[in-house]
Amino acid sequence: MYKALYRRSRPNRFSEIVGQEHISLTLKNEVINGTFSHAYIFTGSRGIGKTTTAKILAKALNCAALQNGEPCCECNICKGIDAGNIPDVQEIDAASNTGVDNIRAIKEDAQFAPTVGKYRVYIIDEAHMLSIGAFNALLKIMEEPPNNVVFILATTQINKIPATILSRCQRFDFLRPSVLTIEQLLLKVASKEDIAINSDAVRLIAVLSDGGMRDALSLLDVCSNVSNGKVIDESLVESIAAIPLDKECLNLLEAAINSDYELCIKIINECYVKAVDISSLCESLLRHCRNILLLKTCKKEINLLEISQKSLKKTQEIAFKISLNQIMLILEEIKLAYEKLNKSSMPKIELELCLLNLCKKLHVLPVNECNSNQASEDESFRIKNWQQVIECLTETNSILAGALNDSSAYIKNDTVLIDSENSIFLELIRNDENAKKDLKVAMVKILGKRYRIGPYKK
Numbered sequence: 001m002y003k004a005l006y007r008r009s010r011p012n013r014f015s016e017i018v019g020q021e022h023i024s025l026t027l028k029n030e031v032i033n034g035t036f037s038h039a040y041i042f043t044g045s046r047g048i049g050k051t052t053t054a055k056i057l058a059k060a061l062n063c064a065a066l067q068n069g070e071p072c073c074e075c076n077i078c079k080g081i082d083a084g085n086i087p088d089v090q091e092i093d094a095a096s097n098t099g100v101d102n103i104r105a106i107k108e109d110a111q112f113a114p115t116v117g118k119y120r121v122y123i124i125d126e127a128h129m130l131s132i133g134a135f136n137a138l139l140k141i142m143e144e145p146p147n148n149v150v151f152i153l154a155t156t157q158i159n160k161i162p163a164t165i166l167s168r169c170q171r172f173d174f175l176r177p178s179v180l181t182i183e184q185l186l187l188k189v190a191s192k193e194d195i196a197i198n199s200d201a202v203r204l205i206a207v208l209s210d211g212g213m214r215d216a217l218s219l220l221d222v223c224s225n226v227s228n229g230k231v232i233d234e235s236l237v238e239s240i241a242a243i244p245l246d247k248e249c250l251n252l253l254e255a256a257i258n259s260d261y262e263l264c265i266k267i268i269n270e271c272y273v274k275a276v277d278i279s280s281l282c283e284s285l286l287r288h289c290r291n292i293l294l295l296k297t298c299k300k301e302i303n304l305l306e307i308s309q310k311s312l313k314k315t316q317e318i319a320f321k322i323s324l325n326q327i328m329l330i331l332e333e334i335k336l337a338y339e340k341l342n343k344s345s346m347p348k349i350e351l352e353l354c355l356l357n358l359c360k361k362l363h364v365l366p367v368n369e370c371n372s373n374q375a376s377e378d379e380s381f382r383i384k385n386w387q388q389v390i391e392c393l394t395e396t397n398s399i400l401a402g403a404l405n406d407s408s409a410y411i412k413n414d415t416v417l418i419d420s421e422n423s424i425f426l427e428l429i430r431n432d433e434n435a436k437k438d439l440k441v442a443m444v445k446i447l448g449k450r451y452r453i454g455p456y457k458k
């Protein structure tokens, strides 16, 4: 029988758990020192190792040949727990066993000593799905826990767990692994399993899995099954995940920025014809918007970007071209469309409407506003009393002052950047030292500070 890749590469020991070292080390020490709790709650998003960790803990608590807090994975008990046929360790899916009767059955079981191991371990998955009656019954057991019983509750929604239960559990918050952590895991698994894959494809799978290790490994599994031994590349991942290409998303965003509605419709239709799900097109667009936003706001945090090396340049170009307000507007509109289209029977029309709206809004956004936004992002600001500077300059250099009529200026760091197309101004500012001096003196008088000067380049 085919065993899925994520099952084959599931960690067997604490030391094999990736990205949750703060939890696995603590648990291992608790096992070594015998200071473990009778009730744990593991919380965090789906597919990041909560149940896997619970099983390792169950093995460590029962293993016949514990090795420095780690289960040996060789003894009959370890093997039995892995195979799921040791009655002392039970995994209960609360999503399908929500009732009070299920918990009562546990209560009865728990009265008896374990059959083969040292502890009865109850792993309750999706614990937030338990009914109120079931929680109350569970609380009764937790209030006076039998000595050899350990509960491990796993949940994706900790806010739905009653406070009375929470207060009796040792809580561990599982972290969502970073794209980089998932990339490293994928590379490790690929090398172990002899799967040929290039780095762009690894990156894309890591990005698409949105922090889920299981999802990432499942996608790698499918890719390796259809690749026929060829190197898995980005386009194979894209076709399997039926997601739009980075190129298409970036072109779509660019078309919107250029208010080219016809091109937007054309690109959406191309994706649609390729059976790309409109909802995942929206998700990809949001991801690209976020990348652009990051490029505009946190210039040093380049490793937070969720993008392949190949698409970085184009993303940078777009980020350079648009203002912060524009990208925030786009992000907001696509987010709204995404929420709407998931409820709509005609998602494609929702997205087309969204793009039409965007094209209209971006088109009427005044150029000046864009420029001033651009200026403010560059930590520069427009000089409000520039007109006064020009008036002051009239007294000492009327030619230059005249050339500066209708100009505007910005301050960036210690430089005043003057926005003017006037050829006399450009000539004077390049070649006439006296003109420069006169302007600087006028600036000191009005602005109260000595600045350098330079032409403002759009």
Ligand SMILES: [Zn+2]
Binding pocket: 062, 063, 064, 065, 066, 071, 072, 073, 074, 075, 076, 077, 078, 079
């Ligand atoms: Zn063992």
